[in-house]
Amino acid sequence: MSRMSLPxxxxxxxxxxxxxxxxxxLAGCSSSSGGKKAEESAAGVSAGKADTxxxxxALVTHAPSGDTFWDTIRKGxxxxxxxxxxxxxxxxxxxxxxxAALVQNAIDQKVDGIAVTLAKPDALEDVVxxxxxxxxxxxxxxxxxxxxxxQGLLSFFGQxxxxxxxxxxxxxxxxxxxxxxxxxxxxxxxxxxxxxxGVKKAFGGKTDILYVNGTDMPSVKSTITxxxxxxxxxxEVVTLGAPIALTAVQAVDETGSKAKIATxxxxxxxxxxxxxxxxxxxxxQQPYLQGYLAVDSLWLYKNNGNFSGGGEQPVLTGPAFVDxxxxxxxxxxxxxxxx
Numbered sequence: 522m523s524r525m526s527l528p529x530x531x532x533x534x535x536x537x538x539x540x541x542x543x544x545x546x547l548a549g550c551s552s553s554s555g556g557k558k559a560e561e562s563a564a565g566v567s568a569g570k571a572d573t574x575x576x577x578x579a580l581v582t583h584a585p586s587g588d589t590f591w592d593t594i595r596k597g598x599x600x601x602x603x604x605x606x607x608x609x610x611x612x613x614x615x616x617x618x619x620x621a622a623l624v625q626n627a628i629d630q631k632v633d634g635i636a637v638t639l640a641k642p643d644a645l646e647d648v649v650x651x652x653x654x655x656x657x658x659x660x661x662x663x664x665x666x667x668x669x670x671x672q673g674l675l676s677f678f679g680q681x682x683x684x685x686x687x688x689x690x691x692x693x694x695x696x697x698x699x700x701x702x703x704x705x706x707x708x709x710x711x712x713x714x715x716x717x718x719g720v721k722k723a724f725g726g727k728t729d730i731l732y733v734n735g736t737d738m739p740s741v742k743s744t745i746t747x748x749x750x751x752x753x754x755x756x757e758v759v760t761l762g763a764p765i766a767l768t769a770v771q772a773v774d775e776t777g778s779k780a781k782i783a784t785x786x787x788x789x790x791x792x793x794x795x796x797x798x799x800x801x802x803x804x805x806q807q808p809y810l811q812g813y814l815a816v817d818s819l820w821l822y823k824n825n826g827n828f829s830g831g832g833e834q835p836v837l838t839g840p841a842f843v844d845x846x847x848x849x850x851x852x853x854x855x856x857x858x859x860x
Contacts, residue, residue, distance in 0.1 A: 576634065577608045578819050579627035580812070583620050583640040583664065583710070584613040585736050589788040589858070590762060590808055594663065596859055597812030598636070605820040615707065615736070617644035624648045627657075634658045634819035636812075639665025639672070640710040646672055658822055662815040663808070664712040666835055675822060676829040678814045680806040680839035682712045685785065686719020688840055689804055690728075693757055693783060699726040701757040702748060702780070706735025706765050713761050716785060720759055729755070738768050745772040749780065760784040763791035763803070770799050787843060792855040795848045805851075806839030809859045814838070 580598050584591035595611055602609040610632065612623040617640070625648050627635050635652055639645050642665055652659050653673050661669040661677040669677040693701065701724055703717035721728040731748055733741045749755055749772060758773065758780050760766040766784035773780050784791065785804045794800040814829065814836060821827040830836045843851055854860035 574824060575606055575608065576820060576823060577610065577630070577632045578602065578634045578636065578816055579610045579612070579624075579630070579632045580636045580816065581620060581623045581627060582611075582613045582638045583615050583617070584638075585615045586613070588762070588764065590786050593788070593808040593858055593860070594812035597809035597814075598816045599812075600809075601813045601816035601820070605817060607816060607820060609816065617641035621645050621648045624652065628652050628655055631655075632657060633823060634660070636660050636662055636815035636819065637665075638663045639668060640707070640712060642668040642672065642711065649673070658819060660815050660818055660829075662811045663806075664710070667711070669835070670833075675832060676815075676818050677835040678811045678818070678829070678838060679835065680837055681835075682715035683719045683722075685804055685806070685840040686716040686721075687723040688719075688842075689716075689759065689783060689785070690720040690723030692802070692842065693759075693781075694723060694725045698724075698757040698781070700752075700754045701726060701728045701759055702731055702745075702755045703728055703759045704731045704733055704741075704745060704761065704765055704769065706733050706741070706760075706762060708732045716761050717759070733765070735762065735765060738764065741765060741768045742772050742775075745769055746775055749773065749776040749778045753778070756780050758782045762786050763788040766791060766800055766803075767794060770794065787851070787855055787860055789855045789858065792843070792848055792852050792860075795844060796852070798845070802842050802844035804840045805843050805860070807841070807860070808838075810838045 582591060598609055614620045614623060621644055624637060628651055635657055637659060639661055649659055649672050659674050661674045663679045666677055666679055666681055703720050705713050705717055707713055717730055733744045756779060758769045760769050763786050766782055767790055769782050781801050783801045787803050787805050791803055818829040851860045
């Protein structure tokens with residue numbers, strides 16, 4: 522598939538730090554969970570911006586409803602929309618076919634740009650191509666690093682999940698841990714599968730994979746509990762999201778297991794758990810930054826012809842580790858729901 526008017530000479534990565542700083546300044550914007558229908562954001566309806574062209578941008582994710590991680594992505598997107606005089610339309614569905622239908626809805630509304638997550642890229646490929654054929658620029662965020670260029674997206678904002686998984690695996694390796702359990706809350710989601718594959722590759726001990734239904738926390742708890750009871754040699758539980766990690770804490774307590782818990786991703790309760798020592802550390806991919814940069818990049822492309830990452834390289838927002846040594850520095854931002 523051809524790229525969208527991409528000048529091959531533009532190969533210089535952007536000054537992401539500038540955008541990141543702007544994102545932090547705007548970190549106080551509020552948000553609520555999106556649900557499974559499109560919602561217009563009030564962001565961007567601001568006096569004094571009449572000289573800025575009004576754009577409509579759609580943000581379409583594979584988020585399950587009620588997940589605080591995705592609320593953080595949305596807050597970042599809304600902050601960028603407020604700054605850029607953008608009407609932001611947010612929609613989400615964890616079922617890949619339904620997410621594709623939401624992208625089609627955005628195309629039918631003739632939006633000026635689309636930001637999309639590609640957790641199951643094969644299901645989104647055709648509709649992404651339709652957007653590009655209609656002349657709508659598309660950027661990726663969070664999931665889809667391996668396919669964003671071949672599907673013709675302008676840019677990608679997120680972390681390399683394989684590298685992030687390896688980083689976590691290396692961090693627990695050599696600490697005396699012998700048997701890790703990596704818990705995947707959505708089977709088939711490529712970004713989650715890559716995390717556990719990375720852990721398994723870098724960790725010198727044994728790594729088991731456990732699939733759970735991440736939309737049903739009682740089920741998550743019972744599944745992890747059953748596994749820990751079945752195999753008492755498990756001494757490290759690795760989860761791929763903050764709500765799963767906090768549920769794993771309950772499972773470990775209930776079984777009397779000595780397993781430690783490490784996770785990917787943050788929320789304010791997870792930060793408190795790190796402070797309390799019930800969770801060792803978290804891998805932070807800065808979801809606020811992903812939402813912010815994805816929306817801002819579309820404004821920059823439409824108004825100044827900019828290609829974030831030069832159109833050739835992803836803009837990486839992680840991984841970074843948050844543990845007891847630095848958790849205090851991010852606790853205030855997490856309390857506001859922006860980290």
